[in-house]
Structure formats: structure tokens, C-alpha cells
Amino acid sequence: MPNDRAKLFLVSRPDPQLQRLNEKISKLAALKPADDAFSAFALAAHLAELAIEAAMELGQMPGLDTRALQPTIKFWTSVRDQSSAAALACVGANHTLAGALVAFRLLRNIGGEETDNHAK
Secondary structure (H helix, E strand, C coil): CCCCCCCCCCCCCCCHHHHHHHHHHHHHHCCCCCHHHHHHHHHHHHHHHHHHHHHHHHHCCCCCCHHHHHHHHHHHHHHHHHHHHHHHHCCCCCCCHHHHHHHHHHHHHHHCHHHHHHHC
């Protein structure tokens, strides 16, 4: 006998605090010097991708043991992934409140807001 009952599944609701914080981050990221953080992380991700491509091309050379390049490829893949995640965090694409708070404080520190407020 087939089970016609609707299956329950959890759907996460967007966290209003996270949404507001991501909005604040995206506003900060549009201003100098905080927009430089996104640019720096995005550039690091791009350069890491180029390093991965170069290592892959080297691996195609005759007589080269490709296993020797695996640590290099693994390193640059990690750099690329982490830099990409940081770039996205800096423009307000955070999935957790903790990550959003870190990005928000980073951008405020870059802009000098955090240190200026503590000095008063």
C-alpha cells in the first residue's frame, strides 16, 4: 500500500538579524576603503586559480610525476576557495551570523570606524 502522506521536511527561515547585517555589510562594501577588501580577496582567488592552472599544465609535461604537484595544487585550491569565500563575505553573502559579524567588523576596522569609536 503506497504511503500518500506528505513528507515533512525542514525549510530554514531566513534570519532577520543576518539579513540586516548582510545589508549593512553590502553598504559598507560599496564605500572606500572597505571596497578594497573585496578587491583584494577576489584578486587573491583569481591568482590562486592561475597558479592551479599552471600546476596542471606542468603536470602534463612528459616524465614529470604528477603526484609531486598534488600538495601544490591542494594548497592553491585551498587559497582560492578561502579567498572566494572571503570576497563573498565582504559583499554581504554570509550564511551565518558569526561569519557576518566577522566580515562586518573587518570592514568597519578597514574604514577606521571601529578604532575611532573606541578612542572616544
